[in-house]
Amino acid sequence: MNNALQMLLGKKGLPGLLILAFILLVLFPLTMDVDSLNLTGRFLAFAFVAVGLVLAWGYGGLLSLGQGLFFGIGGYAMAMYLKLEASTPEATAIQTTPGIPDFMDWNQITALPWFWEPFHSLTFTVLAILTLPALFAAFIGFALFTRRVSGVFFAIITQAMVTIATILVIGQQGYTGGVNGITDLRTLKGWDIHTDQALVVFYFATVVLLFAVIALGMWVLSTKYGRILMATRDQENRIRYSGYSVAYFKIFIFALAGFMSGIGGAMFTLQVGFMSPSIIGIIPSIEFVIFAAVGGRLSLLGAVYGSLLVGYARVTFAEAFPQLWLFLIGAVFIAVVMFAPYGLAGLYNTHVRPRVEAFLVRMGWRPGAPPSDTPRAIDPQAAQEARK
Amino acid sequence: MDYSMQDLMAITAMQGFAGLSFFSVLLLMALGLAIIFGQMRVINMAHGEFMVLGAYTTYMVSTLAAGLGPWATEYYILLAIPLAFLSAFLFGMLIELLMIRHLYHRPLDTLLATWGLALIMQQGFRSIFGAREVSPNTPSWLEGSWRPTPMIDIPINGMAIMALTVIVTLGVVWLMYRSRWGLRVRSTMASREMSAAVGINTRWVDRLTFALGCGVAGIAGAAFTMISSTGPTSGTLYIVDTFLVVVFGGAGSISGTVVSAFLIAQGQSILEFFLGSSMAKVTTLLVIIAILMMRPEGLFKSKVRR
Numbered sequence: 001m002n003n004a005l006q007m008l009l010g011k012k013g014l015p016g017l018l019i020l021a022f023i024l025l026v027l028f029p030l031t032m033d034v035d036s037l038n039l040t041g042r043f044l045a046f047a048f049v050a051v052g053l054v055l056a057w058g059y060g061g062l063l064s065l066g067q068g069l070f071f072g073i074g075g076y077a078m079a080m081y082l083k084l085e086a087s088t089p090e091a092t093a094i095q096t097t098p099g100i101p102d103f104m105d106w107n108q109i110t111a112l113p114w115f116w117e118p119f120h121s122l123t124f125t126v127l128a129i130l131t132l133p134a135l136f137a138a139f140i141g142f143a144l145f146t147r148r149v150s151g152v153f154f155a156i157i158t159q160a161m162v163t164i165a166t167i168l169v170i171g172q173q174g175y176t177g178g179v180n181g182i183t184d185l186r187t188l189k190g191w192d193i194h195t196d197q198a199l200v201v202f203y204f205a206t207v208v209l210l211f212a213v214i215a216l217g218m219w220v221l222s223t224k225y226g227r228i229l230m231a232t233r234d235q236e237n238r239i240r241y242s243g244y245s246v247a248y249f250k251i252f253i254f255a256l257a258g259f260m261s262g263i264g265g266a267m268f269t270l271q272v273g274f275m276s277p278s279i280i281g282i283i284p285s286i287e288f289v290i291f292a293a294v295g296g297r298l299s300l301l302g303a304v305y306g307s308l309l310v311g312y313a314r315v316t317f318a319e320a321f322p323q324l325w326l327f328l329i330g331a332v333f334i335a336v337v338m339f340a341p342y343g344l345a346g347l348y349n350t351h352v353r354p355r356v357e358a359f360l361v362r363m364g365w366r367p368g369a370p371p372s373d374t375p376r377a378i379d380p381q382a383a384q385e386a387r388k
Numbered sequence: 389m390d391y392s393m394q395d396l397m398a399i400t401a402m403q404g405f406a407g408l409s410f411f412s413v414l415l416l417m418a419l420g421l422a423i424i425f426g427q428m429r430v431i432n433m434a435h436g437e438f439m440v441l442g443a444y445t446t447y448m449v450s451t452l453a454a455g456l457g458p459w460a461t462e463y464y465i466l467l468a469i470p471l472a473f474l475s476a477f478l479f480g481m482l483i484e485l486l487m488i489r490h491l492y493h494r495p496l497d498t499l500l501a502t503w504g505l506a507l508i509m510q511q512g513f514r515s516i517f518g519a520r521e522v523s524p525n526t527p528s529w530l531e532g533s534w535r536p537t538p539m540i541d542i543p544i545n546g547m548a549i550m551a552l553t554v555i556v557t558l559g560v561v562w563l564m565y566r567s568r569w570g571l572r573v574r575s576t577m578a579s580r581e582m583s584a585a586v587g588i589n590t591r592w593v594d595r596l597t598f599a600l601g602c603g604v605a606g607i608a609g610a611a612f613t614m615i616s617s618t619g620p621t622s623g624t625l626y627i628v629d630t631f632l633v634v635v636f637g638g639a640g641s642i643s644g645t646v647v648s649a650f651l652i653a654q655g656q657s658i659l660e661f662f663l664g665s666s667m668a669k670v671t672t673l674l675v676i677i678a679i680l681m682m683r684p685e686g687l688f689k690s691k692v693r694r
Contacts, residue, residue, distance in 0.1 A: 063496050149684045152431055152495055156631045157677055163628045164673045171666030282628065286503055293500060326511035333504030337497050338490055 016301050017214070024207045024304075034196045041203040041271045043311030044210055046071075048264025050291035050303035051210070052257030055217050057289070058297035059226070060253040061233035062150070066158030067288045069165050070133035070258035072280030074265030076169075076176075077132065079275035080116060081125040082185035082193070102184070107174030116175075122189065129266045130259070137258025141251035148247075150236075159282060166281045181276025185269070193273060206267045210304065213260050217300045220256065229253055261288075290329070293336050296345025305344055399661055401540050407657030409546040409615055412553040415649040416608030417626055418633040419560050419642070424601035425631075426640040427564075427577045428594065430488055431499040435630060436623020437509035438602045441479060442472035442609025443618040444517055450524030462527045469552070469610045476606025480599035488598055489591070506623070513620035521619040530614065549611045556607055561642055563600070573597050636676050638686030648687055652676065 028040055049067045056062045089099040097110045104112070118124045140161065144154060169176045177183070185193065192198060220226055232239045232246050240246045269275045278284070287310075295306025310329070318325045340347050391399065417439055424432050432438075446468040453464035483505065491498045530545045564570040576583040576593045584590050612618065633652055637644030652672060659668035680686070 063499070143681045144684075147681055147684050149680070152425075152429075152499070153635060153680075153684065155431075155496065155499060156628075156635055157680060160628055160632055160673055160677060164670050164677075167666050167670050167673075171664070171670070282624070289500065323511070323515060326507045326514075330504040330507035330511070333507070334487065334501050337501040337504070338487065341494070341497065 017211070020301055020304060021211065024210075025204070029200070029203070034199050037203050038199045038271055039311075039315065040308065041199070041206050042268060043307050044203075044206045044304070045264045045268035045271065046288065046291060046311065047210060047304045047307035048213055048267070049257075049261040049288040050295060050307050051213055051217055051300050052260035052264075053288055053292040054295075054297060054300050054303045055220065055260075056253050056257035057292060058299075059221060059233065060229050060250060062250060062254055063155045063289070064158045064254070064257070065155050065282070065285050065289065066160075066162035067257065067261050068280035068282075068285035069158075069162045070137055070261035071265040071268070071284075071288070072165060072169075072275075072277075073133045073136060074129045074262030075269045075275040075279065076182065076265070077119070077125055077128045077262075078266040078269040079182040079185060080119040081122060082188060082269070083182050084116065084120055085188070086184060086186040101177070101182070103177045103180070103182075104174055109174045113175055129262050133262030133265075134255045134259035138251055138255040141254040142247075145247040145250045145254075150250075159285070162280065162282055162285050166277045169277045169280075177276070179277060181274055181278070183274040183276070185273045188270070193270060199271065202267065202271045206271070209263055209267065213263065214300050214304070216256075217260075220253075221300075225249070225252070290333055292343075294332065294343050296343030296348075298342055299345030302343055302345035309344075398537075398540055400658065402542075403658050403661045404654060405542050405546060407654040408550060409543075410657055411650055411653035412546075412549045413608055413612050413615070414626070414629060414633055414653050415553055415646060416556060416611055417605060417630040418637070418645050418649050419557060420601040420604035420608065421630050421634045422601075422637070422639070422642055422645040423560070423564070423604065424598055425634055426642075426645075427573060428492075428597055428601075429495050429577075430492070430598065431495060431502065431631075432598075432601070433499055433503040433627060434483075434506040434509060434623075435502075435602075435605050436625070436627040437506045437513075438476045438480065438605035438623075439609040439612060439626065440513060440618060440620070440623040441509070442476050442606030443613040443622065444513060444522075444609070445472040445475045445606065446610040446613050447517075447522050447524045447618060454525060461525050462529065464524075465527055465530070465610075465614075468524070469607060472606040472610035473603040474606075476609070477599045477603030480602025481595055483602075484595045484598040489594060492594070510620050510623075517620070519620060521617040521622075523617040524613055526614065543615075545614050549614060552607070552611055556604060557642075557646065560604065564642065569596075632673070632676050636680060636686055638688035641686070641688040644686060644688030 024044070028037060032040065049071050052070075053064065053067060056064055083101045087099060087101045092098045092100070092102060092105070095102065095105040097105055100109065100112050101116075119128075140158070144150075144157060149157065169181075170179045173179070187193060188198075193202075221229075228239060228244060229249050232244075232249055236246055265275075265280075268279070291307040291310055292303050293306070294310055295302030295304065310332075313332075314325065314329070317328055336343055342349070417435065420438070421432065421435050424430050424435070446465070449464050449468040449471055450461070453460035453467075487501055487505065488498060491501060526545065530548055533541050533543045534547070535541050562570075564573065572583070572588050572593050575586075576588060576590045580590055583593075609618070612622070616622075629652070633649045634645055636652065637646070637648030655675070656668050656672040659671055662668075663671065
């Protein structure tokens with residue numbers, strides 16, 4: 001625990017956290033109107049997934065192309081609750097069967113399916129958001145990691161899983177809202193979710209939860225577990241021969257990433273007011289990886305910056321030059337992978353940070369010689385190559 | 389669900405044949421990937437876009453041929469297929485030179501970089517050919533169908549694609565397992581240093597192997613566009629299936645790829661009749677994943693010890 005506190009409050013973590021907190025809690029709310037703030041909030045909802053990917057992919061070596069699945073479980077759980085609240089018998093009186101969601105009525109379904117029933121309860125919904133994605137991820141992880149499926153194969157199988165989920169959601173439109181998703185969400189416990197006040201509250205809730213998730217991630221990495229996880233990523237067999245059950249280390253981090261994604265999904269639904277398969281499919285799932293890669297696959301805070309930057313770039317570019325957007329994001333992605341594998345955080349660590357530190361010393365704000373600690377970002381593959 | 393025995397036979401035959409067309413395209417796609425992924429361990433997410441490149445090449449040849457007269461419309465396809473191969477082959481070489489060769493020691497990163505490439509190629513197709521789906525003219529000798537009994541109806545173009553698939557598969561097998569060049573490829577992939585030491589130019593082997601995989605995807609595109617229309621994003625629809633085919637078959641094994649493409653295409657096509665297309669796809673994918681969980685190395689284990 002001492003170690004954890006050090007990690008949270010120590011020199012390395014704290015300034016970064018404070019700067020990000022200042023940007024998200026003070027700068028943005030003061031300078032942005034409600035619409036932009038809401039937009040930022042959506043990008044921050046994606047950042048939950050990116051933070052999860054930093055843990056699973058950057059530190060665990062598990063590249064999941066299926067994080068949309070867990071984002072989707074969280075998002076759909078929230079959407080189901082809100083939809084049921086919006087589908088009171090009075091509000092849906094014109095339907096053949098009043099009291100069920102409108103898309104079910106359009107698809108000639110006359111009774112609420114059993115798996116929708118528990119979502120009448122907010123308590124159940126919150127519990128579902130917090131547990132289902134993690135449990136599902138743990139199940140997938142158990143099935144794959146105990147069989148020693150890893151690397152590329154893991155990536156392809158997770159991608160196939162998210163494909164299955166999307167096809168199911170689109171195909172079973174009577175139960176899921178199909179390709180349009182679950183739309184027309186109105187209130188949360190009688191509180192209109194589209195008012196400016198609600199949007200601002202959701203934004204702050206998202207930021208606070210995001211910091212909670214980042215703190216959790218930092219803590220996990222600072223424990224002995226975190227070290228073994230990184231060791232597993234770099235030298236799996238050596239860890240296995242040391243007597244650790246490698247699979248369970250992977251299952252845990254994958255479940256944790258799923259847990260974070262689920263929260264992000266729920267916050268996304270609240271801020272956008274709908275949930276649809278276009279947000280959880282193959283392409284969005286890879287975009288989550290882009291966010292993490294741009295921010296830096298070894299930087300929890302970088303994931304937030306990555307999500308925000310790519311998000312804003314998309315909004316600005318896609319409006320101004322829709323033709324160029326895909327060229328740009330494709331080129332950025334290639335450039336990041338080829339020239340800056342550790343993303344913005346890596347560039348910061350190698351180029352900006354030494355200067356900042358030198359400046360601090362020169363100004364007398366930090367004692368002693370410039371710190372000589374090697375950057376934490378050790379290229380796992382290069383390290384492996386070197387050992388061969 | 390009352391089907392007589394005869395109905396079931398006819399359904400099996402028809403769906404089976406529909407499955408065979410799907411099998412052909414899937415196998416052509418997967419062969420390219422089996423070379424690139426199975427041999428080189430490079431994950432080419434832009435493989436579907438190389439297929440689309442071949443398809444658009446075919447479309448362009450068809451459009452040009454239409455200007456030359458009716459005889460050209462009949463036989464352009466014979467020129468289009470080699471050109472589809474060539475365009476994808478050359479583009480593949482360029483990509484290997486600019487991008488892939490820097491990433492050989494980071495397999496997961498090839499996945500990400502080629503995804504970026506896929507996005508760029510998609511937008512490129514959209515800018516050049518428009519967002520609408522296109523199809524080339526079908527030569528009259530590929531139209532129509534063959535009806536051995538009144539209940540069975542087998543399209544000719546499907547059979548032509550089958551024939552093409554057989555030729556390409558045999559060609560790839562010969563090239564990889566019977567030619568000197570294939571020997572060099574396999575030796576390079578087994579041990580790069582030793583191969584270089586005995587005088588194999590491993591850089592060229594890498595480049596040509598990657599380009600060959602892309603070229604085969606181009607042929608897949610030429611075949612694909614004969615049975616279905618091509619749009620800028622057609623490739624993405626196939627990429628998941630194709631990767632699963634290669635993984636399911638056992639990466640590195642061409643015979644495994646053939647068998648798994650056959651099983652997946654047939655399974656999906658027959659299930660489609662009973663469950664509808666989306667549930668058929670879900671069921672097939674779930675079964676594949678379940679089998680992969682039990683046998684992570686795929687159907688045909690490669691005997692290489694790692």
